[in-house]
Amino acid sequence: MEKNNEVNVAQWVDQRLAILTPRNAWQPDGADGLQRFREQSAAKSSWKQAWTWPAATLVAAALILFFLAAPPPRVLAQRCVDCSVALWQSFSAMPPAQPDLQPESARKLAPDFALTDVSGNPIKLSDSKGKVILLNFWATWCGGCQTEIPWFIEFQNKYKDAGLNVIGVSLDDDGWKSVTPYVKEKNVNYCIVIGTRAVAKQYAVEAMPATWLIDRQGKIAATHVGMVTKSAYEAEIETLLGRNATKP
Amino acid sequence: MSQNHSLDCYYNVNASSEAVIEATSQAAPLDIESLFRIQFVRIARIVARVVRDPARAEELAVEAFVKLWRNPQVDTARAEAWLYRTAVRLGLDDLRRQVRRARYEALIGSVRGAPTPEEIHSANEEQDRVRKILSILDPRQAELLLLRSHDLSYTEVAAALDLNPASLGTLLARAQQSFRKEYIKRYGKK
Numbered sequence: 001m002e003k004n005n006e007v008n009v010a011q012w013v014d015q016r017l018a019i020l021t022p023r024n025a026w027q028p029d030g031a032d033g034l035q036r037f038r039e040q041s042a043a044k045s046s047w048k049q050a051w052t053w054p055a056a057t058l059v060a061a062a063l064i065l066f067f068l069a070a071p072p073p074r075v076l077a078q079r080c081v082d083c084s085v086a087l088w089q090s091f092s093a094m095p096p097a098q099p100d101l102q103p104e105s106a107r108k109l110a111p112d113f114a115l116t117d118v119s120g121n122p123i124k125l126s127d128s129k130g131k132v133i134l135l136n137f138w139a140t141w142c143g144g145c146q147t148e149i150p151w152f153i154e155f156q157n158k159y160k161d162a163g164l165n166v167i168g169v170s171l172d173d174d175g176w177k178s179v180t181p182y183v184k185e186k187n188v189n190y191c192i193v194i195g196t197r198a199v200a201k202q203y204a205v206e207a208m209p210a211t212w213l214i215d216r217q218g219k220i221a222a223t224h225v226g227m228v229t230k231s232a233y234e235a236e237i238e239t240l241l242g243r244n245a246t247k248p
Numbered sequence: 249m250s251q252n253h254s255l256d257c258y259y260n261v262n263a264s265s266e267a268v269i270e271a272t273s274q275a276a277p278l279d280i281e282s283l284f285r286i287q288f289v290r291i292a293r294i295v296a297r298v299v300r301d302p303a304r305a306e307e308l309a310v311e312a313f314v315k316l317w318r319n320p321q322v323d324t325a326r327a328e329a330w331l332y333r334t335a336v337r338l339g340l341d342d343l344r345r346q347v348r349r350a351r352y353e354a355l356i357g358s359v360r361g362a363p364t365p366e367e368i369h370s371a372n373e374e375q376d377r378v379r380k381i382l383s384i385l386d387p388r389q390a391e392l393l394l395l396r397s398h399d400l401s402y403t404e405v406a407a408a409l410d411l412n413p414a415s416l417g418t419l420l421a422r423a424q425q426s427f428r429k430e431y432i433k434r435y436g437k438k
Contacts, residue, residue: 020298033306
């Protein structure tokens with residue numbers, strides 16, 4: 001019985017895969033293919049020949065110069081320390097990032113949505129009314145998102161009691177399959193939901209990372225498409241939480 | 249006349265595994281151009297099962313040969329198996345890229361240009377479904393199904409995927425089960 005079932009499955013799959021067989025009329029153009037193969041291999045080989053020796057000579061010359069002309073290691077180390085200190089001082093002297101929030105009168109209501117978290121619990125944006133919300137659209141393959149996620153984890157820890165709620169909406173194609181291991185690995189401590197086409201459209205997500213800061217009245221106070229510095233986020237969050245004297 | 253003759257050397261080749269091994273094993277080092285003449289049509293047809301556009305399939309088949317040329321560690325006896333594996337992987341990678349791009353374009357509602365005549369000609373709902381399932385499956389299982397369904401023998405498939413021929417039947421049955429399960433999950437039993 002089980003054997004019959006296996007045979008049936010094999011036949012069923014074979015029938016479907018047979019659909020992919022290219023039309024008999026189609027013949028790959030071998031002559032053209034061979035020509036392209038010759039061109040590509042010739043291009044790569046001439047590139048290799050053209051660059052191998054000059055590159056090797058350049059690296060060797062740089063190494064020789066470095067060892068001949070560089071100061072002794074202790075002086076080099078001292079210089080590195082001096083440079084680091086100078087850099088740190090120049091950064092710490094910079095004025096703190098200014099919040100870039102919309103004036104309260106110009107803010108629009110954030111579109112509500114209802115999605116589910118990893119446990120299947122419904123998550124509505126409106127449930128967080130009265131809190132400041134950081135709404136981040138992200139994906140596991142998005143480089144910028146991976147830089148920002150540790151900041152959001154830190155914000156959730158630091159400002160949770162003050163009334164911040166971070167929500168991450170993943171737009172990964174395969175949903176929880178990619179997201180669950182990623183979230184576990186990064187120890188994400190805020191709410192993660194899987195986004196839908198409708199929600200992405202509501203917020204007009206065109207690129208990632210995309211982040212919205214929503215005030216306590218549920219209105220959009222700031223929109224950031226692409227990466228923003230950590231200090232800029234922090235300044236805006238603190239202003240929205242009422243911790244900062246600066247008001248938009 | 250001369251052109252027809254040059255094309256005949258691609259179309260009338262008996263590309264059975266034995267013939268290729270015999271033809272290529274005598275040449276040392278690996279004579280890629282001979283291998284190309286013998287194998288190109290078969291490799292391009294394998295890729296064309298995964299990639300919708302035949303021109304793209306030819307490009308990827310050429311790419312597989314260029315990769316072989318750049319990899320001098322592949323010996324003559326294993327070159328054919330290496331080519332099958334590389335071609336199927338290139339095809340599947342391209343398919344996944346297409347599926348991801350289509351999904352993302354649909355998600356953000358961007359306007360895509362009008363379909364090309366080739367796309368219109370080859371648009372086939374059932375083919376698209378099968379390709380979609382292949383793009384979702386575990387890559388090893390997708391490779392196994394594709395090579396086996398292209399009339400490659402168990403020995404050839406096992407050599408191409410570095411598998412033990414004795415366990416191929418079990419792995420194939422598992423891959424078929426996964427394919428069917430995923431297909432029914434998405435499109436129902438019809």
